[in-house]
Every structure is written in C-alpha cells, then in structure tokens.
Amino acid sequence: MKFSIGRIGEARILPVLKDTVPQGMEELFAYLKERELFSGAKGEIFFDLGLHGSNTLLVGLGEADKLDAQAYRQSFYKAGTEAAKARLTQVTVDLPKFPQICYRTAVKAAAEGLYHSAYRFDKYLSQEKKKPVLEEVAFQIVAGTEDKVTSALAEISNILxxxxxxxxxxxxxxxxxxxxxxxxxxxxxxxxxxxxxxxxxxxxxxxxxxxxxxxxxxxxxxxxxxxxxxxxxxxxxxxxxxxxxxxxxxxxxxxxxxxxxxxxxxxxxxxxxxxxxxxxxxxxxxxxxxxxxxxxxxxxxxxxxxxxxxxxxxxxxxxxxxxxxxxxxxxxxxxxxxxxxxxxxxxxxxxxxxxxxxxxxxxxxxxxxxxxxxxxxxxxxxxxxxxxxxxxxxxxxxxxxxxxxxxxxxxxxxxxxxxxxxxxxxxxxxxxxxxxxxxxxxxxxxxxxxxxxxxxxxxxxxxxxxxxxxxxxxxxxxxxxxxx
Structure with a gap:
C-alpha cells in the first residue's frame, strides 16, 4: 500500500469520536442519530457512497478518554475493509488532530490499520478469485504537521x-x-x-x-x-x-x-x-x-x-x-x-x-x-x-x-x-x-x-x-x- 500527503481518489475516510459532530455535518449527524445508524463508537462504520452521496466513509474511534493507537488500528482496519468491499483502490483520509493522542502516533496507527485490511496472500489463486484491495491512501493533514507526518509515514511504511x-x-x-x-x-x-x-x-x-x-x-x-x-x-x-x-x-x-x-x-x-x-x-x-x-x-x-x-x-x-x-x-x-x-x-x-x-x-x-x-x-x-x-x-x-x-x-x-x-x-x-x-x-x-x-x-x-x-x-x- 502506498501512502502520501494530499488528496487522491473520489472517496474520503473521516474518523469521528463517539457522540461528537464534525463541523459542517450537523444535518447528516442529526439524521444518523435519529435513526441510530452511527454514533462514533469504536469500529462503527457509515458509508455515504453512491451517485448522490458524499462519498464519505465515517469511522468511529470510540470514547475520547479511551483514544489510543489500538483504537486507530482497529477502526481503520474496518474502514479499509469497507473501502475494499466498495471496490475503492484510492482514498483520502481526512485526519483531524485530537488532544488525547500524539498526531504522529495517530497517523502511523491509521496507516497500519489500513495496511492490515489490504494484505492478501493470494498468489496461488486464479485471477478471477482475487479480491480488490485498497492500494493508495493520501492523508489530508492539519497544517503545520507536514514534517512530522512525512517522517511518520516513512517510518511506518518501512515497518509495514x-x-x-x-x-x-x-x-x-x-x-x-x-x-x-x-x-x-x-x-x-x-x-x-x-x-x-x-x-x-x-x-x-x-x-x-x-x-x-x-x-x-x-x-x-x-x-x-x-x-x-x-x-x-x-x-x-x-x-x-x-x-x-x-x-x-x-x-x-x-x-x-x-x-x-x-x-x-x-x-x-x-x-x-x-x-x-x-x-x-x-x-x-x-x-x-x-x-x-x-x-x-x-x-x-x-x-x-x-x-x-x-x-x-x-x-x-x-x-x-x-x-x-x-x-x-x-x-x-x-x-x-x-x-x-x-x-x-x-x-x-x-x-x-x-x-x-x-x-x-x-x-x-x-x-x-x-x-x-x-x-x-x-x-x-x-x-x-x-x-x-x-x-x-x-x-x-x-x-x-x-x-x-x-x-x-x-x-x-x-x-x-x-x-x-x-x-x-x-x-x-x-x-x-x-x-x-x-x-x-x-x-x-x-x-x-x-x-x-x-x-x-x-x-x-x-x-x-x-x-x-x-x-x-x-x-x-x-x-x-x-x-x-
């Protein structure tokens, strides 16, 4: 899987803390809450995909006071799995900064979760039995964190x-x-x-x-x-x-x-x-x-x-x-x-x-x-x-x-x-x-x-x-x- 900074593809992944509303999405979240479709619980997914959708995959990170690297790994693993089901090969992650976790740590853990969702050992399968996987991920990051994120992505890519x-x-x-x-x-x-x-x-x-x-x-x-x-x-x-x-x-x-x-x-x-x-x-x-x-x-x-x-x-x-x-x-x-x-x-x-x-x-x-x-x-x-x-x-x-x-x-x-x-x-x-x-x-x-x-x-x-x-x-x- 290739990681970069910027935007790529038509769809995006947006992580959300439990019971919080991202700016500008008040109407959508009121709708989701009313129908109990998404609350931001850890690993919870809502995908607004389609001809008239926003092409946004919401992924829950869970409660703010329990936020850690494992929450990112687990939640982004599920997000990557859902993206692959939708046959997406490229996606942008809009990654906000939460005070509970180091931003560099969050980037690395999110990348790792996505990587694990895409790993396949399928070289012995015939071509028609191979499943699509997410191939490229771009991170839309907080301004001023470019150097920190670049080094984080380089390190986690080497580890992965x-x-x-x-x-x-x-x-x-x-x-x-x-x-x-x-x-x-x-x-x-x-x-x-x-x-x-x-x-x-x-x-x-x-x-x-x-x-x-x-x-x-x-x-x-x-x-x-x-x-x-x-x-x-x-x-x-x-x-x-x-x-x-x-x-x-x-x-x-x-x-x-x-x-x-x-x-x-x-x-x-x-x-x-x-x-x-x-x-x-x-x-x-x-x-x-x-x-x-x-x-x-x-x-x-x-x-x-x-x-x-x-x-x-x-x-x-x-x-x-x-x-x-x-x-x-x-x-x-x-x-x-x-x-x-x-x-x-x-x-x-x-x-x-x-x-x-x-x-x-x-x-x-x-x-x-x-x-x-x-x-x-x-x-x-x-x-x-x-x-x-x-x-x-x-x-x-x-x-x-x-x-x-x-x-x-x-x-x-x-x-x-x-x-x-x-x-x-x-x-x-x-x-x-x-x-x-x-x-x-x-x-x-x-x-x-x-x-x-x-x-x-x-x-x-x-x-x-x-x-x-x-x-x-x-x-x-x-x-x-x-x-x-």
Missing part, C-alpha cells in the same frame, strides 16, 4: 514492508520456502538495504561444530543453511544487538511424528526466522543508528534412515550434551547452536531469540500474547515498552531455579523435553544454557505468529508478530509519554 516480508515468507508452503530459498530471500530483500548477508552451507556448519543443529537437519534431503545478517548503523565501538530466529522451514515432528492435521501448517514453523528477517528489513530501511546481527539456523525436521531419534544423546556447539526425549522438540535443539554461535562469534551484547517453540504457550496464553522468558529484567522492561508501541502483547513468564532444574539431565547435561508441565518456561530456560551469560530474552510466538482466522485488525495467516517490537527495541527511546 518488514511485516509484509515476514508474512509472505511464513505463508509460503514448504515446497517454496526451504533453507536454500529462505537464505536467497533474505539476501534479495536485505542486501539492497545495506545488510551484509552471509550464508554458510553444510561443510561450514560442520566446521563450526554445530552438531545439535545438524542432528535435526540430517533427516532431510535439503541441505541446512546458517544465515547471518549484519546491519551496521552505528560505529564499531557501539554495542551489537543479536536477534536469533527459529528456522524450521518444515517440521514433521521427526520420529515423534505429528498427526496430519497438525502437520499441514508446519510451513509456518519458521515464523521466528521470518520475523527477524522482516525486522532487519525495517531496521535497515529506516537507517537506525544501531548495530544489529540476526542469525537463523534453517533446516527441515524430517524422517529418514539418517534422522535423529528419541532417546539419542547429542552434542552441541557449546560442548553441552542433550538427551533427546522428543524429536518434535527440535526447535530448541537448533536454537541451542544458533544462540551459542551468536553469543560467541558475533560479538553481541544482548540476544533476543524468537521461535514458534511450544504448544504449551498456546495453552497458557492463547493467540493474544507472546510468552517471554528472560535473564535480565531491565532488558525485559525495555522490550515491553517497545511491544506496547507496536501493539504486540507480551506476557513475561516466571524463570527461577525450580524451572531451571527441570531441564537438567541424568544421562546428559540437558533434556530437550521434560515432564511436569510449564513447557514454555522450561523450553525457554533450556535455551538460557547457551547464552554464555549475555543479556537475553526468549519470545515464544507459537500462538501469535499465525492465525487460523482473522483476529482484531490482523487477517488470517501469518501476522508479522513481533517485527514491530523488535524494531522499536532496536531503535530504543521508547518513551510514550511524549509526542514522538
């Missing part, structure tokens, strides 16, 4: 392009996205933005001693790839943030074979990889004054005579041994080497790993919150501020020695699967063993990475979570008490 990249990668079937093509997609998307993308193949991965990663990968005929993406927006003496994404481009469960119904969606098991690639796109396009390195250990978890087995004891790059209680708990095994590599070879000061790691997090939090485990509360507090800015909910899970003891093994140093519940917590704390003492956050996005049906202002399929949170965390300066 990153989300679009993540969604498109995660929504692709496993026959289209596998380790080699995922690496190629990262190169094609990021290299033009100034990101150095290094791809290591099988022999180089062996030379690094990434035996845990290779144990998972060896059941597949497709060669694994280690994808390293380096963005340098600050001087060399500044710290580097590390992002690690789970890169299982397909997960059959291995010898702990998944049922068919569960297996069909396992092309989305690289949601963490997609998220860090999308975040790197947004970071580089916005030219953030930060150094960020992202790492993805990409492979498939399949069954063959070479595949690793339940009951195996394998070594990791760190030297720690892992007893495999469940080959379907493979993501943490690949991440063990990816995190250790990032901590020891890429000179990072902190690490955030992102993974569709456990069904347990869905049991605990459903699809509304990403689960988080950390070893550094100050870092976690900063990440929560970033996630609030992006409208991506995060819930911090407890992490103490009672849970850490659960992943300790008797036949090996660590267990990749434990009994006793708390599956999302123990999976996260398993990974802590490979951070080498670096500040670290683990994000379990199994419930939030992709939806079976539309929810809120996000459509079905890949959501792009947590691209925005990662972007704002890397950007820093997440003070929401001032107008940014």
């Amino acid at each position: 392009d990153g989300i679009d990249l993540t969604r498109s990668l995660v929504n692709e079937p496993a026959e289209a996205i596998y380790p080699e093509t995922l690496a190629k997609a990262a190169q094609e998307a990021l290299t033009p933005l100034g990101v150095e993308v290094e791809v290591k193949g099988l022999e180089e991965i062996k030379a690094l001693g990434m035996t845990a990663f290779l144990a998972v990968a060896r059941g597949s005929a497709r060669e694994p790839k280690l994808i390293i993406m380096r963005y340098r927006g600050a001087s060399e003496d500044q710290e580097t943030i590390g992002l690690v994404g789970k890169g299982l481009t397909y997960d059959s469960g291995g010898y702990a074979l998944k049922p068919a119904a569960s297996m069909a969606a396992m092309h989305t098991d690289m949601g963490g990889a997609g998220a860090v690639i999308g975040a790197m796109s947004a970071i580089a396009a916005s030219k953030l004054n930060r150094n960020v390195t992202a790492v993805v250990a990409a492979c498939e978890n399949m069954i063959s005579g070479e595949a690793y087995k339940n009951g195996d004891i394998i070594r990791s790059m760190s030297g720690k041994s892992i007893e495999i209680g469940n080959t379907d708990a493979e993501g943490r095994v690949t991440l063990a080497d990816a995190i250790y590599y990032t901590a020891t070879k890429e000179n990072v000061s902190s690490i955030i790993d992102v993974a569709t790691l456990t069904g347990a997090v869905i049991v605990a939090l459903g699809s509304h919150y990403t689960g988080a485990v950390t070893n550094d509360q100050a870092m976690m507090d900063e990440f929560k501020l970033a996630s609030d800015l992006g409208g991506e909910k995060v819930w911090q899970l407890p992490a103490d020695d009672d849970y850490r003891d659960m992943v300790k093994g008797k036949r090996a140093d660590l267990l990749n699967s434990v009994k006793g519940g708390a599956g999302s917590i123990t999976a996260g704390l398993f990974l802590e063993n490979f951070t080498e003492g670096k500040k670290w956050i683990h994000l379990d996005i199994a419930g939030t990475s992709a939806y079976d049906a539309p929810h809120g202002y996000r459509p079905a399929g890949a959501t792009g979570i947590p691209v925005q949170s990662l972007y704002y965390f890397c950007k820093g300066d997440n003070d929401q008490t001032r107008c940014c």
Whole structure:
C-alpha cells in the first residue's frame, strides 16, 4: 500500500469520536442519530457512497478518554475493509488532530490499520478469485504537521514492508520456502538495504561444530543453511544487538511424528526466522543508528534412515550434551547452536531469540500474547515498552531455579523435553544454557505468529508478530509519554 500527503481518489475516510459532530455535518449527524445508524463508537462504520452521496466513509474511534493507537488500528482496519468491499483502490483520509493522542502516533496507527485490511496472500489463486484491495491512501493533514507526518509515514511504511516480508515468507508452503530459498530471500530483500548477508552451507556448519543443529537437519534431503545478517548503523565501538530466529522451514515432528492435521501448517514453523528477517528489513530501511546481527539456523525436521531419534544423546556447539526425549522438540535443539554461535562469534551484547517453540504457550496464553522468558529484567522492561508501541502483547513468564532444574539431565547435561508441565518456561530456560551469560530474552510466538482466522485488525495467516517490537527495541527511546 502506498501512502502520501494530499488528496487522491473520489472517496474520503473521516474518523469521528463517539457522540461528537464534525463541523459542517450537523444535518447528516442529526439524521444518523435519529435513526441510530452511527454514533462514533469504536469500529462503527457509515458509508455515504453512491451517485448522490458524499462519498464519505465515517469511522468511529470510540470514547475520547479511551483514544489510543489500538483504537486507530482497529477502526481503520474496518474502514479499509469497507473501502475494499466498495471496490475503492484510492482514498483520502481526512485526519483531524485530537488532544488525547500524539498526531504522529495517530497517523502511523491509521496507516497500519489500513495496511492490515489490504494484505492478501493470494498468489496461488486464479485471477478471477482475487479480491480488490485498497492500494493508495493520501492523508489530508492539519497544517503545520507536514514534517512530522512525512517522517511518520516513512517510518511506518518501512515497518509495514518488514511485516509484509515476514508474512509472505511464513505463508509460503514448504515446497517454496526451504533453507536454500529462505537464505536467497533474505539476501534479495536485505542486501539492497545495506545488510551484509552471509550464508554458510553444510561443510561450514560442520566446521563450526554445530552438531545439535545438524542432528535435526540430517533427516532431510535439503541441505541446512546458517544465515547471518549484519546491519551496521552505528560505529564499531557501539554495542551489537543479536536477534536469533527459529528456522524450521518444515517440521514433521521427526520420529515423534505429528498427526496430519497438525502437520499441514508446519510451513509456518519458521515464523521466528521470518520475523527477524522482516525486522532487519525495517531496521535497515529506516537507517537506525544501531548495530544489529540476526542469525537463523534453517533446516527441515524430517524422517529418514539418517534422522535423529528419541532417546539419542547429542552434542552441541557449546560442548553441552542433550538427551533427546522428543524429536518434535527440535526447535530448541537448533536454537541451542544458533544462540551459542551468536553469543560467541558475533560479538553481541544482548540476544533476543524468537521461535514458534511450544504448544504449551498456546495453552497458557492463547493467540493474544507472546510468552517471554528472560535473564535480565531491565532488558525485559525495555522490550515491553517497545511491544506496547507496536501493539504486540507480551506476557513475561516466571524463570527461577525450580524451572531451571527441570531441564537438567541424568544421562546428559540437558533434556530437550521434560515432564511436569510449564513447557514454555522450561523450553525457554533450556535455551538460557547457551547464552554464555549475555543479556537475553526468549519470545515464544507459537500462538501469535499465525492465525487460523482473522483476529482484531490482523487477517488470517501469518501476522508479522513481533517485527514491530523488535524494531522499536532496536531503535530504543521508547518513551510514550511524549509526542514522538
């Protein structure tokens, strides 16, 4: 979707607070109130479209004292959906300034809601089955805000392009996205933005001693790839943030074979990889004054005579041994080497790993919150501020020695699967063993990475979570008490 300032098309979108009347529309609003057609409640829509209509789409923002970025996202998502139903491809948004919310924040949130309404993954549909979408939006803005709005639209466009990249990668079937093509997609998307993308193949991965990663990968005929993406927006003496994404481009469960119904969606098991690639796109396009390195250990978890087995004891790059209680708990095994590599070879000061790691997090939090485990509360507090800015909910899970003891093994140093519940917590704390003492956050996005049906202002399929949170965390300066 293309955003600009000015006017475009014949129709306009006008946001309205609950029980308020825009200047010059008193007669229309008296009519709407009398017939109870529109009051400005959040997400409420009235479209005066037609030969003799005003071609105005009224969208309610809700009550003034509850006005926030989420209200804009949700309401403009509905407005965009209605505009598409009317087969509009261009529309102008008349955006008034309300004192309850920063104008720049309002512009970004409105643009985001409209973008989400227009996203489609329909490349495999025949042309006649594709639905029309809103393509261009112009903002008619308050005088004197041009510079603020221009920078806001540029930033949110870069973020949305990153989300679009993540969604498109995660929504692709496993026959289209596998380790080699995922690496190629990262190169094609990021290299033009100034990101150095290094791809290591099988022999180089062996030379690094990434035996845990290779144990998972060896059941597949497709060669694994280690994808390293380096963005340098600050001087060399500044710290580097590390992002690690789970890169299982397909997960059959291995010898702990998944049922068919569960297996069909396992092309989305690289949601963490997609998220860090999308975040790197947004970071580089916005030219953030930060150094960020992202790492993805990409492979498939399949069954063959070479595949690793339940009951195996394998070594990791760190030297720690892992007893495999469940080959379907493979993501943490690949991440063990990816995190250790990032901590020891890429000179990072902190690490955030992102993974569709456990069904347990869905049991605990459903699809509304990403689960988080950390070893550094100050870092976690900063990440929560970033996630609030992006409208991506995060819930911090407890992490103490009672849970850490659960992943300790008797036949090996660590267990990749434990009994006793708390599956999302123990999976996260398993990974802590490979951070080498670096500040670290683990994000379990199994419930939030992709939806079976539309929810809120996000459509079905890949959501792009947590691209925005990662972007704002890397950007820093997440003070929401001032107008940014």
